[in-house]
Amino acid sequence: MKVITYKLSLVMFLLVAVTAGCKKEYDNIEVEDEKNIQEYIQKNGLNMQVYDTTGIYYQVTKMGTGSPIDYTQQLPVVYTVKSLDGVYSSQDTILNHYANYFGYYSPASLRDLMKDVLKNQGGSIRIILPSRKAYGRGGNTSLGIPGNASLDFTVSILEKSKLPAYEDQMIKKYLGTDLPNYTKSEDGIYYKISEAGTGKEIRTDSTVTVNYSGSFMNGTxxxxxxxxxxxxxxxxxxxxxxxxxxxxxxxVKFVTPSSSAYGLQGSSSIPAFSPLGFDVKVTKVGQ
Known part of the structure; x- marks a missing residue:
């Protein structure tokens, strides 16, 4: 009987020790996150405020004036993100697009803060997310984010109704000084015919053979x-x-808004709401 009592006491002692160790480790992560964030804020001269008791810091750079942010809507989002130590960085706003249902946006702590603070579409915000609220000890291997990385986000939630104008500005910037040489169609496609061709006419049911290249608005x-x-x-x-x-x-060279390409959500290889540039040579037309 004494042996059983001794064994139970030992098990209880070990459970308490493990629990205490986990609590201590969690507290250490919380303290380390706060220390790293405060150093980063001071070093970069940022003016940020903490969100409730979450340890998340934010600064609204533009208040939204559009429709309310709704988890059940597909909202166009442009973002940048980097770790505070600079090990990870993804700053290309041409490629960093999201347009699925806003309720699926992750990390969840980032999504919930934006809805609560920005409230309406058309706003922009900068958020520093402590590692424990981001991807934790494991990081995110698919994105290349290391473990225990606190992250600095800038996020703009675009107004869906103003997306055509947003993309049109992207296209104009991409074309630059060559813009006057392009014709704009009713669909918002900019095109420049280098050679009209002298062979067979092309119909929508024609089979064509082409040489082509396609580029994102960053030139890639x-x-x-x-x-x-x-x-x-x-x-x-x-x-x-x-x-x-x-x-x-x-x-012909042409640049198309996403509405005439892969749409709001893009595809597996094309980011959401991406205007695309094409350079096409038609070498053969079959009827």
């Missing part, structure tokens, strides 16, 4: 191919609208 080529063949009907809408302006042998 995301796809290129020589001798690609398809029916015009099989292309994205921008191609269906622009290719019939050419004949066989023709060449």
């Amino acid at each position: 080529v995301f796809d290129s191919y020589e001798g690609y063949s398809s029916q015009v009907d099989g292309f994205i809408n921008a191609w269906k609208k622009i290719l019939p302006l050419l004949k066989e042998g023709g060449s």
